[in-house]
Structure formats: structure tokens, C-alpha cells
Amino acid sequence: xxxxxxxSGLVSALVATAFTLASCGGSSTPTEAPKSADAGAxxxxxxAATPDMDNGGTITGKVTFDGTPPKMATxxxxxxxxxxxxHATSPLKAEEVVVNPNGTLKNVFVWVSAGLPDKTWQVPTTxxxxxxxxxQYKPHVIALMAGQNLEIKNxxxxxxxxxxxxxxxxxxxxxxxxxTAPIDxxxxxxxxxxxxxCNVHNWMRSYISVVSHPFFAVTSDDGTYTIKGLPxxxxxxxxxxxxxxxxxxxxxxxxxxxxTADFTVKG
Amino acid sequence: MDNSRLHRFTVVVAVCTxxxxxxxxxxxSNDAALxxxxxxxxxxxxxxxxxxxxxxxxxxRVMAALVAVLxxxxxxxxxxxxxxxxxxxLGWAAVGAVLLQAGLGGAAVRLVTPKxxxxxxxxxxxxxxxLVVAVVAGQTMQLAEIPxxxxxxxxxxxxxxFGQAILGAMxxxxxxxxxxxxxxxxxxxxxxxxxxxxxxxxxPALALLTLTFSQVFLxxxxxxxxxxxxxxxxxxxxxxxxxxxxVAVGSLAxxxxxxxxxxxxxxxxxVALA
Numbered sequence: 001x002x003x004x005x006x007x008s009g010l011v012s013a014l015v016a017t018a019f020t021l022a023s024c025g026g027s028s029t030p031t032e033a034p035k036s037a038d039a040g041a042x043x044x045x046x047x048a049a050t051p052d053m054d055n056g057g058t059i060t061g062k063v064t065f066d067g068t069p070p071k072m073a074t075x076x077x078x079x080x081x082x083x084x085x086x087h088a089t090s091p092l093k094a095e096e097v098v099v100n101p102n103g104t105l106k107n108v109f110v111w112v113s114a115g116l117p118d119k120t121w122q123v124p125t126t127x128x129x130x131x132x133x134x135x136q137y138k139p140h141v142i143a144l145m146a147g148q149n150l151e152i153k154n155x156x157x158x159x160x161x162x163x164x165x166x167x168x169x170x171x172x173x174x175x176x177x178x179x180t181a182p183i184d185x186x187x188x189x190x191x192x193x194x195x196x197x198c199n200v201h202n203w204m205r206s207y208i209s210v211v212s213h214p215f216f217a218v219t220s221d222d223g224t225y226t227i228k229g230l231p232x233x234x235x236x237x238x239x240x241x242x243x244x245x246x247x248x249x250x251x252x253x254x255x256x257x258x259x260t261a262d263f264t265v266k267g
Numbered sequence: 268m269d270n271s272r273l274h275r276f277t278v279v280v281a282v283c284t285x286x287x288x289x290x291x292x293x294x295x296s297n298d299a300a301l302x303x304x305x306x307x308x309x310x311x312x313x314x315x316x317x318x319x320x321x322x323x324x325x326x327x328r329v330m331a332a333l334v335a336v337l338x339x340x341x342x343x344x345x346x347x348x349x350x351x352x353x354x355x356x357l358g359w360a361a362v363g364a365v366l367l368q369a370g371l372g373g374a375a376v377r378l379v380t381p382k383x384x385x386x387x388x389x390x391x392x393x394x395x396x397x398l399v400v401a402v403v404a405g406q407t408m409q410l411a412e413i414p415x416x417x418x419x420x421x422x423x424x425x426x427x428x429f430g431q432a433i434l435g436a437m438x439x440x441x442x443x444x445x446x447x448x449x450x451x452x453x454x455x456x457x458x459x460x461x462x463x464x465x466x467x468x469x470x471p472a473l474a475l476l477t478l479t480f481s482q483v484f485l486x487x488x489x490x491x492x493x494x495x496x497x498x499x500x501x502x503x504x505x506x507x508x509x510x511x512x513x514v515a516v517g518s519l520a521x522x523x524x525x526x527x528x529x530x531x532x533x534x535x536x537x538v539a540l541a
Contacts, residue, residue, distance in 0.1 A: 073500050079319045094500045159316050161304050163379070173304045173379045199302035200319035203500050 049119040051214050051229025057253030061260050062224045063108045063239055067267030069099035075203040082158040083135035083201060092203070095140040096243050097267070104223020105265055107141040108241045109193060109209045111216035112227065113248060115235035121213040127151040127184070130196075130206065132160045132176065137196065137206035141242070143216045146190055150208070152176065152183040159200055164208060166194045173199075193240055207242055237261045273348050274406045280337045281399045285518060287334045288392050290327045292514035295439060296507040299323040300385070306376040331369060338365045338399070345402070353413045354405050361398040368395055382440050389436035393429060393521055400522040404529045414529040420462035424475070425524035427455035432517055435486075439510075445490065452483055459524070468530050475527055478520035485513040 072093035077083035083092075098106040127149035131138045135156060144150060152162050154176040162183070163173040169187040176183060187194070187210040198204035209216065215235075217225035227237075232255050238248040244265045253259045294300050299320025309315035309325055317325065342358035349355050371388040378384065416422050434451045437443035459479040463472040489509035496503040 070498075073498075075500050079322075082318075096500075158318060159310070159321070161302055163301050163304075171379045173301045175304045175310055177310075197298070199299050199324075200321055202298040202320055202502060 048122045050122045052231065053229045055255050056229035057232060057255060058226065058228045058258040059230065059235070059237060059251055059253055059261055060224065060226045060258065061110075061237075061262045062222070063105045063110075063219050063241075063263045063265060064223065065099045065103055065105045065267055066264050070097050070267060072096075072098070077135055077201070077203065080135065080158055080201060082156065086134045086156070092134070092136060094203070094205075095136070096205075098140075099267075100221055100223050102222060104219065105241065105244075106219055106221060106223060107139075108219040108223075108225075108239050108263075108265075109141055109143055109207070109216070110219065110225045110227070110237065110239050111143070111192070111209070111211055112213065112230070113236045113238035115233050116213055116215065117231060117233070119213075121145070123147040124214070125149075129153060129182075130162075130208070131155050132162070132198070132204070135160075135201050136204055137198075139218070140205075141207045141209070141218050143209040143211060143218055144187075145214055146188055146210050146212050147186055150185045150187070152185065154178060154180065154182075160198050160204075161200050162196065163199055164194050164196045166191050169194070169210065193242065209240070232257075239263050239265075241265060270348055270406065273344055274403070276344065277341060277399065277403050277406060280334070280341050281396070281403050281522075283330070283334050283337055284396045284399050285515070285522075287327070287330045288396055288518045289511060289515045290323075290330045291389070291392055292511040293507070294320075294323045294327045295389075296502060296510045297323050298502055301376065301379065303328075304376065306373040331372065334395075335365050335369060338362050338395075341399075341402070351405070351411065354402060357398060357402050357405065361395065361402065364391060364395045364398055367391060382442050385440055386433070386436045386442060389439070390429075390433050393432045393518060396518050397425075397429075397521055397525050400525050401529065404526045408529060410529065416528065418462075418465055420458070420465045421524060421527040421530070424455070424458040424462040425521065425528050427451070427458045428479075428517070428521045428524050431455050432521060435514070435517065448486075452486060455479065456483060459520075462524070462527060466527055466530065468527070471523060471527050471530060475520060475523040478516055478523055482513065482516045482520055485509060485516055489513045 072095070075092040075094055077087055077092050095107065100106055123145050128142055128144040129151045130142055131153040133155040135158070154160050157178045159175060159177050161173060161175045163171075165171055166187065168189045168191050172185065174183055187208070190210055190212040192209045194208045194210065196206040196208055215227050215230060217227055219225050230253055232253065234250060234252040236248050237251050238246055240246050244267075247263050247265070249261055249263070251259050251261045297320055302320030303309045303315055303324045305311060309321070309328065315321050315325055338361050342362045345355050345358035349358070368388065368391045371384055371391060375381070375384045375388055431448065431451045434443060434448040438445050438448045456479055459475055463476045466472045489506065492503065492506040492509045496506055
């Protein structure tokens with residue numbers, strides 16, 4: 001009996017050691033997107049403010065892809081007949097890297113990561129929508145302000161579960177049956193590129209960026225972005241892509257002034 | 268008392284528990300662990316829509332319910348028919364472990380997968396399987412008393428293999444780098460070889476050695492499949508196959524080490540039932 005308990009003690013000690021290791025450090029998988037939480041962000045506080053669309057500065061630019069565009073992988077949607085039917089004629093492609101016809105990169109999150117005055121910015125009353133449509137998230141990358149409403153829709157005639165995996169915000173996992181009302185959620189804290197997935201359809205991936213101010217954008221079909229209404233100042237403009245990571249550059253912009261900040265991402 | 272039917276039933280429980288471990292591994296490998304966001308019901312009902320990842324998760328839940336019932340029946344049967352108190356206690360320990368395991372699984376779903384809970388869930392699965400294997404071994408070897416551990420080698424091998432199960436789970440859930448698991452594999456393999464060489468029972472020792480070596484290659488395969496397919500949409504079938512096989516063979520190796528830990532009591536003159 002004594003030896004039995006000694007054996008049990010050894011097992012317990014091993015479990016404790018392993019869990020200590022777990023809490024001390026970890027590793028990221030190669031496909032994990034770059035994340036930054038509150039990195040270089042202006043703290044909340046001070047008077048509420050809105051972007052000055054009439055007199056503020058504007059920063060525009062584009063994100064160019066340098067290299068041979070990678071082939072977009074075909075996703076196997078056969079696990080669900082509804083999804084397979086939706087893509088019977090045009091197979092669903094992974095949107096990890098989408099190079100536009102003009103050689104620019106789509107789905108790049110662009111934001112002012114540093115330089116803004118210490119202000120609390122007014123949260124828009126309009127919601128940002130993410131739709132589960134054709135067994136994929138549309139759009140693939142979205143951005144919204146901390147506290148802004150996120151509307152999650154299911155336009156598919158099948159079940160989905162939406163499961164964001166934030167590190168500083170509260171995670172959630174909710175099922176959404178076909179035809180049900182949209183789910184409304186908010187993220188109270190700034191967090192960049194929160195991975196979102198559907199565990200029912202394991203190919204469905206998306207990213208949500210939550211920012212404590214309104215100066216951000218996501219590149220679309222022409223690879224360009226525009227950030228308007230900035231107070232005069234010098235800012236760090238950072239781009240974040242789920243595969244190619246981050247880049248930044250400093251831009252100084254005055255009142256009513258327009259500056260360009262282009263980026264090149266090497267494939 | 269002729270307990271051959273009880274023994275056969277225990278083997279069935281052990282096989283079902285092993286299949287449950289495999290089912291759990293398939294859930295994780297297919298990234299389907301949270302495809303059913305509610306628990307104990309599934310999408311608010313007993314049988315959810317069986318599509319996509321829900322199929323894996325629901326099959327795991329059904330299998331878990333079956334194993335829980337079978338384990339309770341086993342404990343009750345042992346209580347009535349088994350003269351050895353330590354064997355009866357093993358049966359109830361298995362019930363406790365299976366019920367705790369169910370609670371951990373439910374908590375992981377309700378709390379949206381805190382890493383520690385999911386890692387604990389994966390590790391407790393090995394203990395559940397190990398406890399039932401111990402009952403089977405106790406019946407097969409007709410041990411009258413709790414086995415005397417006269418040789419530390421098999422016990423150390425079993426502890427090392429369980430440690431590997433913990434590290435493997437931590438790697439899967441991103442709580443540790445794969446380096447810890449690789450170092451652990453080297454240590455576990457050495458300990459298994461040591462145990463295999465010291466134990467006079469050839470067949471169980473050979474089984475443990477074969478399983479452990481297979482496990483090393485399956486681990487390499489799982490890692491390589493992940494590296495080769497890193498640019499492909501995950502999870503890839505090859506990665507799922509290697510990872511699930513790695514978990515399955517790991518459980519079998521742990522079970523074999525438990526059998527060997529109990530076996531020396533016989534080999535070294537432990538008291539056997541008449």
C-alpha cells in the first residue's frame with residue numbers, strides 16, 4: 001500500500017512539474033498569426049474625441065506584394081453537403097494570402113499604432129458585420145473599435161459556431177443555427193488580429209482587430225487603404241498580415257494634409 | 268468463484284476506454300473540440316445535427332457516456348464478485364476518474380477551452396485507461412495482494428510514459444514547445460529499454476518495447492506531417508492520422524507499462540491466488 005502511494009506521489013509531482021512548465025512558457029504554431037495586444041497603443045482616458053474629417057490629416061497608401069503570388073489552396077468542404085453544394089462549381093479557396101490582380105495584397109490590417117494624443121475616442125454607433133456565408137467568413141479580416149458592436153450573421157442554411165480566440169479579451173463560442181437572429185458582441189480591449197474559427201467547419205478562419213481609436217483600415221480588392229481625420233502629428237503606421245506579419249513606418253501629417261505611406265510585402 | 272465473465276467484461280471496458288481515447292484524439296486533431304458549444308446537451312438537444320466537426324464531438328460524447336456506464340457496471344460487479352479489496356477499490360477509482368473526466372470535458376466546453384482544463388482532460392484520459400488496464404492485469408495475473416514493486420524500472424517507465432502524455436497534450440494545446448516532448452521521448456525510451464531488459468517476462472516486455480519504438484516513429488511522423496503541410500489549410504488528413512495514431516499507441520504503451528509494473532510481483536514470487 002505504501003508503495004502504491006509513493007507511486008501516486010511521483011505521478012502527481014510529474015503533473016505539477018508539467019503544469020508549471022506550461023505556465024512558464026509556450027510556443028506558437030508556425031501558422032499562428034502575429035498578434036499584439038495594446039502594443040504601442042494610446043491609453044484610454046481624457047475627453048471623448050472624434051476624427052476631424054474637415055481639418056484632419058489623411059494617410060493613404062497601398063500594400064504591394066513582391067514575389068510570385070502563392071497558389072490559393074482549395075479547401076475541402078465535403079464534411080458538410082450544404083457547404084459542398086455552395087461551392088460545387090467554384091471550389092472554396094483559402095484566403096490566407098490573397099494577391100489582387102494589380103499585384104497588391106488584400107486583407108492587410110493597417111492602423112496607427114503610436115503617436116496619437118492621449119484621448120478617449122468616441123465609439124461608432126454602427127455595427128461591424130461578419131457574415132458566415134458559403135461556409136466562409138465574409139469579410140476575412142475585419143476591424144472595429146473597442147466597445148463597438150460586432151454583428152455576427154449566419155446566411156448559410158447550416159449550423160455554424162463562431163469561436164474567437166482572443167488573449168486579452170474574453171473569448172466566446174456560440175452556435176448559430178440557420179435563420180436565427182444575428183449575435184451581437186463587443187470586445188472591450190484593444191487586441192490585434194484575434195483568430196476566429198468555426199469548429200464545425202474547420203477550414204473557416206477569420207481575424208478580428210480591435211482598436212482603441214478610429215484610425216485603422218483593412219486593404220480590399222485594390223490593396224489600398226485610407227485613414228482620415230488625424231490630428232496633426234507624427235504617427236507610426238503599422239500593417240499586419242496573418243501570414244507575413246508586421247511592418248511599420250513613421251509618417252508626419254499636418255492639418256488638411258495628405259501623405260502617402262506605401263508598403264511592400266515580400267512573398 | 269468463476270470470474271471469467273467478469274474478466275471478459277473488464278476487457279470490453281478496457282477496449283471501449285481505449286476507443287474513447289482515440290475518439291478524443293480525433294476530436295482534437297480535427298479541431299472539432301468546440302463544435303458543440305453547449306454541454307451536457309448538444310445544440311440544446313440529445314442528438315445534434317450531425318455535420319462537420321459535430322460528428323467527431325458528438326461521437327466522443329456518446330462514447331464517453333457508454334464508457335461511464337460500463338465503468339460503473341464494472342465497479343458494481345467487482346464489488347459483488349471480487350474478493351480482493353484492492354481490486355474493488357481500483358474499480359471505484361476508475362469510476363471516480365471517468366466521472367471527473369466527464370466533468371472536465373464539460374467544463375472545458377462551458378468555459379471555452381482553458382488550456383489547463385483541456386490538458387488535464389487529455390491526461391486524465393490516460394489515467395482512466397490505465398486504471399481499467401490495471402484491473403484487467405490484476406484479474407489475468409491473479410494477484411492476491413497489491414503488487415509489490417520489487418523493481419523500480421517498470422514503474423519509472425510508466426511514470427515517464429505518463430509524463431510524455433502530459434507533455435504531448437501541452438504541445439498540442441500550445442502550452443509547451445515540442446523540444447520538451449522530444450527530450451521526454453528520449454528519457455522515456457531509455458527507461459522503457461531499461462525496464463524491458465530487466466523484466467523476465469519476454470512477451471509483455473517486447474510488447475512495451477515495440478509500442479514505445481513505434482510511438483517514437485509516429486511522433487516523428489506527426490511532427491513531419493505538420494511541418495510538410497504547414498502552408499496547407501489545417502488540419503490535413505495526414506496530420507490527423509499520424510497524431511491520432513501517436514495518441515493511441517501512446518495509451519497502449521502506457522497500459523503495457525502498467526501491466527509490467529504489476530507483473531514483477533509474479534515474476535519475483537509475488538503471492539498469486541490459488
